[in-house]
Amino acid sequence: MRITHRAVTQTALLGLNSNLSAVTKLQQQLTSGKLISTPSDSPTGTNKALQIRQDQAAVEQFARNISDGQSWLDATDTALTTVINQVHRVRELTGRAANEGTMSAASREAIAVEVDALRDSLLGVANSTINGRPLFGGVTTGSVAYDRDSGDYVGAPPTAGGADLGITRRVSNADQVRIDITGVEAFGPQGADLFDVVDGIADHVRNDYSALAGDLEALDVALDRLLSATSSIGARSARMESAGQVNLDMQLTLASQLVDVEDIDLARTIMDLNQSEVGYKAALQATAQVIQPTLVDFLR
């Protein structure tokens, strides 16, 4: 085959260009640290990367949901514990008033006053808020769960229209955890709740001994209800905790997956770059040697 200098130049140029573009590509990967900079670099990798990024955003949000839910549950737990302690004190006072029938009117009044104060304090705890929302108010838009004066429940009911109305936090794509407990569930139904019972005790201590025995029973029922509410909150808190752990693991897994898909393997890329640089230099050298000499150089 006849070879011409133009043809040699063209072929050499094509080879040099492809060598140089390989070097450029690797250099770009090294400087950006990314294996995939456009979808065409790796369509399947892009798909994975997009999916992982979406999952990452969701999981990060779940982490916020979990810590938010956790703080809500913690606050509820603290409030319930306080309530239980105070109810124990009410029970103690009630027992004393019921047993010591010969108590002076002044002593009875003292007990009644303390019970009244405890009832107000209980109501205060039942109205505790987190981020401006009442802990025991359910999905109410109001700022309190119980009316401060009458002690009536003004929050949202636990169910309405046949649907459960708990406040929930999404802890994973598939899982939602309820984080609240309404006043009705924790303190008893409207008209027979803890505050009515305690209110009744204060009244009975002053005026009607005989009813105190029944009040004690009602108090026990309320205590049982409180304890079961606490344990339910505790169980949900534990669930939240494990969800948090899973979430943390998930964040790490996703991050490392994204790195696997998107980021370069530094050692390998540097080696590849060196290799293609060697190839490029060799091509340059060969081209220089082939293109330079012609017969002109050897004619005298």
Place this chain on the structure above:
Amino acid sequence: MSSTFGGLNTARTALWASQRGLDVTGQNIANVNTDGYSRQRVELRAMGGTAVPAIHSVSSPVGNGVDADQVIRIRDVFLERRGQVESAKAAELTVGDEALAQVEAAFREPGETGIQNMLAKVWTGFSAVANATDPQDPAARRQVLERLDILANGMQTTRATLDQQWLQTRDNLEALAAEVNSTASSIADLNTQIRQATRSGLPTNELSDRRDLLVGQLAQRVGATSVAAEDGMVDVIVAGTTLVASGSALGVRVAGADSPDDLGAGDDPRLVTVPGGTSLAVGGTAGGQLSVLTSTVPRYRDSLDQLARDLVTKLNAVQAQGYDSSGAKGDLQPLLDDGSGTVPVDPATVTAGNIRLRVTTPELLAVARTSPGDLGAASADGRNAEAFFDLSLEAGGVDATYRALVVGLGVEASVASRDLEVQTVIATQVDSARQSVSGVNLDEEMTNMLSFQHAYSAAARMVTAIDEALDTLISRTGLVGR
């Protein structure tokens, strides 16, 4: 019996032939790097004696020297045709590859600035709204509305980029049509000159080279091929239509829609002849640009529009089933619309170009799911916000559609660049093969130069020898009678 001075004449033709050979060698060396130049060669032919001997002729002639009248172009027509076809294909693929790279740039994936990231931010924003359902605190709601606005703007930007790409490509096609017209008329002019020169017996090598170079350019621009015609002219044919017939050329112009919004109405952009208006199925750069105009860009544009429609339909459906802070049902306050503000929103009129956030007051975001009728008051349950978030988990949801779009784009772009790579190698190889026939090889020219130089010296010596012989005859003979 040859004449006395026959030998001198023979030597003269040899001198002349060698000189011409050196001239042509010089021309070849001068044009070693000229684009489209085909090397030339002097056709040397031995001149014979009398072809029709007389009856009593007894002469035994040795010939009359050498004829060096013809200087020919050395080329391979088959390889030139091949080169036209392959370079046209390479040009077409180059345009397609570049267009897809531009589309990829418009989508900005994968990364922090793409639509995927904006979508993810919207979903997490809704989840955050579910956390902070306090109606007195619109911060989280405002945040999700801002993110929706960013998403709508992002879609508009991407779509505007695609539109701009389309308009630019159409402008380029217009410019290309003008270029094709001037090239075609240049070819026609050259054809005319070549015919005149051929008819008057003048050499046409350089003219033909220039014309073939122009034909090669037309091949790249519109996928033209050439057919030899009489008197050394060529006809240029584009997709079965003769663009240049000997000395006359047809024009082309771009016809059809001049905005991407007018596509699909049977008036897509195309190249038509002037006069005639026949539409041409062109190849080359123009073919690539036409397929960008009628297929590549509109396809991704439509996908993006569909995505916008899906988004509007789904978000508005969820909004409609919830209740806002005041307890009003969300169906009267669609979240997104087509910018016209009409309620209900007709998804068919929504595109990625006009998608707009309609609800700008945070309180109007329908976050709650429990009816105020059931509860007796506005509800603060964040269930509708959760329902918004659930959209991101749907199997055939907006995210999945968008991912499929981006992955499809990636596959198409990588196939296009691989095809281009292969085609570039093929085109270069064919061009090298053509060069190997018609290109100038300096080594060869040097050896030719040497041989012509030696031939010239030898011919000159021949003249001297005959001169000496004649000198002997004229000066030294016939002295007897003196």
